[in-house]
Amino acid sequence: MRYNGRKLTVRIYMQTIPLGKHGLEISRLGLGCMGMSALYGETNEDESLRTLRRALELGISFWDTSDVYGPHTNEQLIAKALQGRRDEAVIASKFGLRFDDGKLGICGRPEYVKQACEASLRRLQTDSIDLYYLHRIDPQVPVAETAGAMAQLIDEGKVRYLGLSEASSADLQSASQEAPISALQSEYSLWTRDIEAEILASCRELGIGLVAYSPLGRGFLSGLIASRDDLDDDDWRRSNPRFTADSLRENKRLADRVQGLAAAKGITPAQFALAWVLAQGNDVTAIPGTKRVSYLEDNAAAVSVRFSEAELQEIEHAFPVGSAVGARY
Numbered sequence: 001m002r003y004n005g006r007k008l009t010v011r012i013y014m015q016t017i018p019l020g021k022h023g024l025e026i027s028r029l030g031l032g033c034m035g036m037s038a039l040y041g042e043t044n045e046d047e048s049l050r051t052l053r054r055a056l057e058l059g060i061s062f063w064d065t066s067d068v069y070g071p072h073t074n075e076q077l078i079a080k081a082l083q084g085r086r087d088e089a090v091i092a093s094k095f096g097l098r099f100d101d102g103k104l105g106i107c108g109r110p111e112y113v114k115q116a117c118e119a120s121l122r123r124l125q126t127d128s129i130d131l132y133y134l135h136r137i138d139p140q141v142p143v144a145e146t147a148g149a150m151a152q153l154i155d156e157g158k159v160r161y162l163g164l165s166e167a168s169s170a171d172l173q174s175a176s177q178e179a180p181i182s183a184l185q186s187e188y189s190l191w192t193r194d195i196e197a198e199i200l201a202s203c204r205e206l207g208i209g210l211v212a213y214s215p216l217g218r219g220f221l222s223g224l225i226a227s228r229d230d231l232d233d234d235d236w237r238r239s240n241p242r243f244t245a246d247s248l249r250e251n252k253r254l255a256d257r258v259q260g261l262a263a264a265k266g267i268t269p270a271q272f273a274l275a276w277v278l279a280q281g282n283d284v285t286a287i288p289g290t291k292r293v294s295y296l297e298d299n300a301a302a303v304s305v306r307f308s309e310a311e312l313q314e315i316e317h318a319f320p321v322g323s324a325v326g327a328r329y
Contacts, residue, residue: 012300014059017282020182021207024131024161026090028278028303030062031055031296032213032289037074042232045077047291052081054293056088058300064185064213064287066094066135067120068104075123083125092131092183092211093120094165096138096146108138110149117158133163133185134175143171144178151179163211169202176206188212188284190221190273190315191242191254191324204283215277215286216270217324218242220251222295223259223269242326250325257318267305270295274302276315 019026036048055061065074075093082089095116096108120129132153137143143164153159163183164175175181184203186195189212203210216222218237225231228238228245237243242251255269262272270288277286288299307315 012058012304014300014303017285019131019209019211019283019285020161022161022180022182024090024182024209026062026285027060028285029060029274029300030064030092030211030285030287031060032287033063033065033074033078034069035289036291037070037077042234043291047293048077049081051291051293051296052078054296056085058297060296060300061088062090062092062285062287064092064211066097066133067116067123068094068097068099068135071099072123075120079123079125086126090130091124091126092133092163092185093124093129094133094135094185095120096133096135106136106138108134108141108143108146110141110145113146113149114153114158117153121158128157129159131161131163131183132159133165133183134167135165137164137167137171142174143167144174147175147179147181154180167199169198172199172202172206172208176208181206181208183209183211185211185213185287187214187328188277188280188286189215189217190258190276190319191217191251192328193319193321194328196321200280210281210284212277212284212286213289215288216273217254220255221258221269221273223255225255226252240326240329242324242328244326247326254319254323261315261318265305265311267301268298270298271302271305274299275305275307276312278302279307279312 015028016025017028037043063078065078096106098107134146150162161182162179163185165185167184188195219225231237241247258269258272262269274286274288290296
């Protein structure tokens with residue numbers, strides 16, 4: 001592995017950690033699979049399959065997908081990668097976002113929960129989903145009702161553990177009264193730290209593990225996106241407020257800080273940003289997304305990076321909460 005022409009010698013040892021208090025065990029670092037099938041420009045199934053199989057070799061066995069990615073094709077891709085190897089991966093999938101008449105909507109109705117799960121089981125070609133999330137909270141349905149229906153999936157053997165995605169502290173409290181919630185998936189990175197105000201504390205109070213998605217700031221903190229020209233024409237990020245020309249110009253300062261601090265430590269910007277997320281606690285994991293083997297291998301080395309207390313304070317000074325310009329969505 002090289003960065004700026006220098007050989008990097010970070011050793012990879014992929015330990016496993018508990019996620020939540022209900023018995024789920026996962027690899028210390030996971031893999032976000034969305035970009036292999038949707039939203040981030042051109043896709044290549046062969047390269048994605050190589051990346052998924054290389055992930056298993058590296059010990060990155062916690063894979064994140066959703067029925068809406070593609071839609072549906074991402075779950076099918078994972079099934080193809082795991083033919084004859086199902087027991088080697090912990091599959092996390094999601095339901096609740098769906099397209100109706102071409103428009104993306106939210107559905108958390110109890111009667112839809114089982115229907116969505118059974119469809120995902122067919123696409124994933126498995127008898128049970130290891131971790132099943134409600135992708136977004138349906139404002140028209142009390143989350144406790146959705147969670148109660150999700151808990152029935154455990155009783156039926158269709159799901160092993162449950163989670164929520166982008167939920168508030170109140171949502172976590174309500175859902176936990178009806179179902180054993182093991183994980184919360186939320187956006188969390190050096191440039192998105194909203195959950196630190198309240199939600200992270202609620203997770204810890206309830207014994208819920210945090211799964212950080214977009215831990216590289218949707219790829220920006222890796223230092224590979226200098227301008228909008230670096231994004232494909234059909235890349236979803238072109239419509240994201242943080243990737244407008246003006247926002248990118250301001251946010252480039254954050255990426256430059258990552259590059260400088262990472263270079264001083266002898267690691268890549270991606271490893272630096274991921275290691276910071278992992279340093280927030282053993283109850284926090286990250287699922288950086290990639291569809292290329294080279295980036296996967298670079299990301300994997302982040303598990304061996306350690307920060308001193310002085311380094312963490314330096315990072316805190318360089319990246320105060322609210323540093324990023326532009327809304328998340």
